[in-house]
Structure formats: structure tokens, C-alpha cells
Amino acid sequence: MRRDDVRDKALGALLRRAAETAAEASEKVRSGGALGYGAAHLEGAVASPRHPRFSPGRFRVRIVGAAALAACLAAAIVVPALARFRADRELLSSAAEHLSRSLIRESSSFLAELPAASELEAAAADWAGSLFRTDIDL
Amino acid sequence: MNGDPGSAADRENVHRWNAGRDSEAFAALVRRYDPALRRVAAAVLGSAARRDPGLLEDALQEGYRRMLDALRGYRAESEPFVFLAGVVRRACLDTLRKETRARGRTERAAVLGAAGGTEGTGRDPAGDAERAILADRVLAALDRLGDPDRSLVYLRDAEGASVAELADAFRMPEGTVKSRLARARTRLRGILAEEGVEP
Numbered sequence: 001m002r003r004d005d006v007r008d009k010a011l012g013a014l015l016r017r018a019a020e021t022a023a024e025a026s027e028k029v030r031s032g033g034a035l036g037y038g039a040a041h042l043e044g045a046v047a048s049p050r051h052p053r054f055s056p057g058r059f060r061v062r063i064v065g066a067a068a069l070a071a072c073l074a075a076a077i078v079v080p081a082l083a084r085f086r087a088d089r090e091l092l093s094s095a096a097e098h099l100s101r102s103l104i105r106e107s108s109s110f111l112a113e114l115p116a117a118s119e120l121e122a123a124a125a126d127w128a129g130s131l132f133r134t135d136i137d138l
Numbered sequence: 139m140n141g142d143p144g145s146a147a148d149r150e151n152v153h154r155w156n157a158g159r160d161s162e163a164f165a166a167l168v169r170r171y172d173p174a175l176r177r178v179a180a181a182v183l184g185s186a187a188r189r190d191p192g193l194l195e196d197a198l199q200e201g202y203r204r205m206l207d208a209l210r211g212y213r214a215e216s217e218p219f220v221f222l223a224g225v226v227r228r229a230c231l232d233t234l235r236k237e238t239r240a241r242g243r244t245e246r247a248a249v250l251g252a253a254g255g256t257e258g259t260g261r262d263p264a265g266d267a268e269r270a271i272l273a274d275r276v277l278a279a280l281d282r283l284g285d286p287d288r289s290l291v292y293l294r295d296a297e298g299a300s301v302a303e304l305a306d307a308f309r310m311p312e313g314t315v316k317s318r319l320a321r322a323r324t325r326l327r328g329i330l331a332e333e334g335v336e337p
Contacts, residue, residue, distance in 0.1 A: 011323060012295030014335070015181060018276035019296065021269050022180035023173070026191035026198075 148218040152209055164209075168202060171222055174297060175201065178223045181292040182230040184281035186237060188274050193237055201229035213306075220293065220303040227289050272335065279329040287322035294319055 148170065154163035179198050180187045187194045208225045212218065280288045286308055293299040301319075305312040330336070 007327075008295050008323065011291075011326065012298075014276055014330075015280065015292050016177065016296035017269070018273040018280075019177035019180040019292070021273035022183075022187040022191070022194065022277060023176040025270070026180070026187065026194035027176070028191070 145217060149214050152212050152218055153214075156210055156212075164206070167218070167222070171219060174219060175222060175226045178226050178289075178292065178297065179230050180277070181280060181296070182227050182285065182289055183234060184288065185274060185278045186234060186281075188270075188277055190237075193233060197230040197233035198226065200233060201226035204229055216306050217299070217303050219297070220299045220307045223289075223293055223297070223299070224307040227285075231285060275333045275335050276330070279326055279333060279335070282329050283322055283326055287318055287325075290315060290319055291322045291326060295323075 148167060151160075151163040151167050154160040155167070176194070176198060179194050179201065183194055183197060205222060205225050212221050280292065283291065290304055290308065293304060294301070299307075301312050301315050305315045308315065310318075
């Protein structure tokens with residue numbers, strides 16, 4: 001065997017021992033302190049991955065969570081907005097009522113101040129007479 | 139794993155899984171390769187695996203999950219181990235990226251790393267501690283090589299993968315694999331010498 005091959009093998013053995021040590025430590029952590037966790041457990045884990053990208057159960061939980069969040073948002077935003085809208089409408093309604101009453105009152109006083117119909121007719125005749133003069137010779 | 143008599147059975151298991159999602163066949167593959175793939179994960183994760191042994195479990199689990207679909211891309215002429223190691227390697231690299239982003243795990247990592255590094259197997263506490271320290275140094279040296287060099291060196295020298303298999307798995311010409319291996323070994327020896335570790 002060439003000298004380089006021997007050195008490569010020694011390097012490989014060192015790397016392998018280091019990797020084994022790290023692998024053992026990880027297996028120990030996973031199995032809660034006891035070595036020999038074994039492939040049987042792993043087989044089960046592979047059959048049903050711990051972190052599946054898509055899981056119907058997790059999907060359902062997310063749907064329910066989203067619905068609950070939407071309900072909370074509705075309660076927090078929509079309900080106060082409705083209450084404000086209702087209060088504004090009542091205010092407007094009372095303002096309109098007040099305004100109409102005032103208008104009616106003003107209209108009544110205006111009508112009361114109007115001159116009688118005969119006076120109006122005389123005023124109109126005067127006004128028409130001023131437009132169509134009769135003392136001019138054509 | 140080269141020339142292993144089990145390889146024919148492994149290929150058959152891959153075929154059974156691909157043909158009919160035979161869970162027994164997949165479980166047989168996992169049982170057979172788990173120890174070796176665990177070592178590959180440890181080598182790729184490097185010192186992160188020593189800091190947080192739970193990280194290795196996460197990466198390996200992700201590797202197995204990906205394998206469920208990735209096996210469809212397996213070509214029967216190559217060794218199953220090198221193909222599976224490639225899937226685990228990619229899962230490990232992705233896990234490392236995520237771990238780097240989520241530095242919130244640092245505290246957990248320190249706690250678990252300390253537990254993993256000092257308790258050992260319980261058979262010989264002093265020897266275990268020595269092994270753990272050595273493993274730390276070697277994995278830290280591997281870290282400094284970067285990927286894919288550390289994966290190439292590990293799979294070739296520690297797991298006995300052939301240059302042709304590595305070229306196939308890493309999608310690079312055999313000449314490139316050889317030159318990368320030579321450079322990586324030289325660099326790794328230099329780093330180990332700096333750390334006072336002699337192979």
C-alpha cells in the first residue's frame with residue numbers, strides 16, 4: 001500500500017471516529033439518555049414524519065385558528081363601527097327634525113307677513129301699467 | 139459500502155418502494171443505513187452537531203422525509219448508500235442554513251452540547267470526555283473545509299465511497315473530484331496539525 005493511501009486511511013478513520021462520537025451524542029439526546037435507540041423507533045418516525053410539510057390535522061387547526069381570529073377581528077372592529085354608525089344616524093335624525101321645525105316656523109312667519117291678495121293685485125296692475133304705458137300716441 | 143453483498147437487496151428495496159410504496163422496504167433501507175447516514179450527517183453538520191445533538195436528529199429526520207420522494211431519482215447502477223448520503227447531506231446543509239438564521243436556539247444548543255460532550259456513554263467518563271474533545275476538534279476542522287469538500291473527503295476516506303460514485307452523486311467530473319479531494323485532504327491535515335491533532 002502506498003504511503004499516501006495509509007495516510008488517507010488514517011485520516012478517514014479519524015473522521016469516522018469523530019462522526020461516530022457526534023452521532024452517538026445525538027442518539028443519546030433523542031432516546032432520553034439511553035444508548036441503543038435503534039432503528040425500530042426510527043422506522044416509526046419515518047413512517048409518520050415528526051414535521052410533515054402537510055398534515056390534515058395541522059391544516060384543520062390552522063383553519064379553526066383563522067376563523068377564530070376573523071371572529072375576534074369582527075368583534076373588535078365591526079361592532080364598534082356599527083355602534084358609531086347608529087349613534088351618528090340618531091344624531092343626524094334629531095338634527096334634521098330640529099331643522100325642519102325651524103323651517104316650518106320661519107315659513108309660517110313669512111306667510112303671516114305677506115300682504116292681502118287684493119293689495120297684491122293692485123301692485124301687479126301698477127307694475128304692468130308702468131310697462132305698458134297708455135298715454136303714448138302711436 | 140462498496141461491493142457490499144447487501145447492495146443487491148438494497149436496490150431491490152428501493153425498487154419495491156418506488157413501485158408500490160412498500161413501507162417495509164423503506165424501513166429495511168433505513169435500518170441498514172441509519173448508522174452510516176447518522177455519521178454522514180454528523181460530518182456535514184460539523185461542530186454544529188456537537189453543539190446541538192438535537193440538530194443532527196432534525197437534519198436526519200428531514201433527510202429521511204425527503205428520501206421518500208427522492209428515491210424515485212435513484213439510478214440502479216450506483217451504490218444506494220452514496221445516493222442516500224447525498225439526500226442526507228442536502229438536508230443537513232438546509233438545516234444548517236435554518237439554524238444559522240434562527241440563532242434563538244443558541245441557548246438550547248449550549249445546554250445540549252454540554253450534556254452530549256461531557257456525559258459520554260457512561261462506560262468510561264474520562265475516555266468519553268477525551269473522545270468528545272477530539273471529535274470537537276476534528277469536526278471543527280471539517281467545518282473549515284466548507285461544502286462540498288468536507289462531504290467529499292468524509293464519504294471517500296471515512297465511508298469508502300468510490301471516486302466514480304462521488305462524481306455521480308455530486309454531478310462533477312471524476313477529475314474534479316480527485317483534485318478537490320487532494321486539495322481538501324492537504325488543507326484538512328494542515329488545520330488538524332494547527333489544532334494539535336495527528337491522524
